[in-house]
Amino acid sequence: MPRESNLKRREPTTDFEAPELMFAELDGLLGYLLRRAQGAMHRDFMAAVSDFGLTQKQAAALWLIQANGGVSQVEVAAALGMDRATMMAVTDRLEDRGYVIRKRSSVDRRRQELYLTPSGQSTLRKCKTRIAEHEEKFRAMFTAPELAALLEALKKFQTPV
Amino acid sequence: MPRESNLKRREPTTDFEAPELMFAELDGLLGYLLRRAQGAMHRDFMAAVSDFGLTQKQAAALWLIQANGGVSQVEVAAALGMDRATMMAVTDRLEDRGYVIRKRSSVDRRRQELYLTPSGQSTLRKCKTRIAEHEEKFRAMFTAPELAALLEALKKFQTPV
Numbered sequence: 554m555p556r557e558s559n560l561k562r563r564e565p566t567t568d569f570e571a572p573e574l575m576f577a578e579l580d581g582l583l584g585y586l587l588r589r590a591q592g593a594m595h596r597d598f599m600a601a602v603s604d605f606g607l608t609q610k611q612a613a614a615l616w617l618i619q620a621n622g623g624v625s626q627v628e629v630a631a632a633l634g635m636d637r638a639t640m641m642a643v644t645d646r647l648e649d650r651g652y653v654i655r656k657r658s659s660v661d662r663r664r665q666e667l668y669l670t671p672s673g674q675s676t677l678r679k680c681k682t683r684i685a686e687h688e689e690k691f692r693a694m695f696t697a698p699e700l701a702a703l704l705e706a707l708k709k710f711q712t713p714v
Numbered sequence: 715m716p717r718e719s720n721l722k723r724r725e726p727t728t729d730f731e732a733p734e735l736m737f738a739e740l741d742g743l744l745g746y747l748l749r750r751a752q753g754a755m756h757r758d759f760m761a762a763v764s765d766f767g768l769t770q771k772q773a774a775a776l777w778l779i780q781a782n783g784g785v786s787q788v789e790v791a792a793a794l795g796m797d798r799a800t801m802m803a804v805t806d807r808l809e810d811r812g813y814v815i816r817k818r819s820s821v822d823r824r825r826q827e828l829y830l831t832p833s834g835q836s837t838l839r840k841c842k843t844r845i846a847e848h849e850e851k852f853r854a855m856f857t858a859p860e861l862a863a864l865l866e867a868l869k870k871f872q873t874p875v
Contacts, residue, residue, distance in 0.1 A: 579777050582845070583852055583865065584755050588770055590871035591752035592795060594745050609749055616740050634753055684743070691744055694870045699863070704744065706864045709855045710751035 594691060601687035605680050610635065612684070614643050615669065615677045618653060623666040626655075634711075652676055755852060762848035766841050771796065773845070775804050776830065776838045779814060784827040787816075795872075813837055 579585050598609055607615070610633070617629050630640035644667065647653040652673030658664035669677065692700055740746055759770055768776070771794070778790050791801035805828065808814040813834030819825035830838065853861055 579774060579781075580869075581865070583849055583861075583868075584759055584770070584845070585774060586865060586868035586872075587748075587752050587755055589795060590868045591748050593871045594748055598745055609745070613740060613746060620740070634750060684745070688744055691871070695867065699867060700744075702860070702863055703867045704742070704747060706856065706860060706867075707744075707747035707751045708741075710754045710852070711747075 597687055597690065598684070601683045602680055605676055605683075607676075607680060608643075610639070610643050611647055612677075612680060614640070614647060615652060615673060615680070618667045619669050619674065619677055622668050623656075623658075625664055626667060629667065647673070758848055758851065759845070762844045763841055766837055766844075768837075768841060769804075771800070771804050772808055773838075773841060775801070775808060776813060776834060776841070779828045780830050780835065780838055783829050784817075784819075786825055787828060790828065808834070 595609065602612065613633055614629055617632060618624060621628075626640055626644055627637070629635075629644075630637055633640070635643070644653060644655070648655060651670055654668050654670055656666045656668060658666050695703060756770065763773060774794050775790055778793060779785055782789075787801055787805055788798070790796075790805075791798055794801070796804070805814060805816070809816060812831055815829050815831055817827045817829060819827050856864060
C-alpha cells in the first residue's frame with residue numbers, strides 16, 4: 554500500500570452507510586488483530602456464561618481452584634498472570650457468591666487455602682459445558698493442523714519477551 | 715491426563731515457592747490462551763506508549779482518523795468494533811488532549827467529521843515508532859510462515875460466528 558494512502562482525504566459521504574475505511578497498516582498489526590480476536594471471543598464467552606454471571610477471570614480461578622484444592626490466592630494469581638489486587642477482588646466475589654471458601658492452613662498459619670464449595674463445584678460443572686460449546690464454535694473455524702499451530706503460537710506469548 | 719487429577723488434593727507447602735499448578739484442561743482452551751496472549755501483548759503495548767498516555771483504543775482511533783480524515787465517529791466505532799458510548803469517550807479524551815477536532819460537515823449538517831490536529835499528527839507519528847518496536851518484539855518469536863499463519867488465523871475471529 555503506497556505511503557500517501559495514510560493521509561488521503563476521504564470525500565464526505567452524505568448517507569450513513571458504512572464506508573470502506575482505509576485501515577492503512579492497522580489491520581496488519583499483530584497487537585491489533587489479537588485485541589480484536591480476544592474481543593470477539595470475550596463477547597461470545599460472556600454470552601455463553603451469562604446465566605452464571607461469571608467473568609473469564611472468575612471462571613479461570615474456579616477452574617484452577619477445583620484442579621488444585623487448597624491452593625493459595627498468591628499461587629492462583631501467579632498461575633493466571635493476575636496481580637494480587639485483582640486476584641483478591643476475584644476471590645472476594647467468588648466467596649460472596651458462596652462458590653469458594655478461604656481456610657487457614659493447619660500446617661502453616663500464614664497460608665490461606667482456597668477450596669470450592671459444593672455450589673462452586675456444581676456451577677463450575679455447568680459452566681464447563683457452556684464453555685466447551687463456546688470453544689467449539691471458534692475451533693470449528695480451523696482445520697486440526699491450523700488449530701494446533703494457533704494454540705502453539707498463542708502459548709509463546711505467555712513467556713515474557 | 716486422568717480424570718482424578720482434577721480433584722487431587724495438593725499437599726500444603728510451607729514455603730512460598732511457585733508450585734506446579736495442575737492446569738487441567740484450562741491451558742488447552744483457545745479462549746484462555748487468547749486472553750493470556752492479549753494480556754501479555756497489552757502490558758507491553760502500554761509500557762511502550764506510556765510516555766504518550768494512550769490506550770490501545772485511543773491509538774487505534776488516532777490511526778484510523780489520520781488515514782481517513784473527515785471520518786465520522788460512528789464509522790470509526792464500527793470499524794474498530796467499539797460501541798457508541800465507548801467511542802464517544804475515546805473521542806472526548808482525544809479532543810480534550812488536543813489531538814482530535816470535531817467539525818460539522820459542510821455537506822451534511824447532521825454529520826460530525828473527525829480530524830487530527832497537528833499535535834495529534836505529531837503524537838501519532840512518534841507513537842507509531844514505539845508501536846513498531848513493540849510489534850517487532852512479538853513478531854520475532856515466529857518464523858515468517860508462522861507469523862503469516864497466525865495473522866490469518868486471528869483475522870478469522872473478526873467475522874461474527
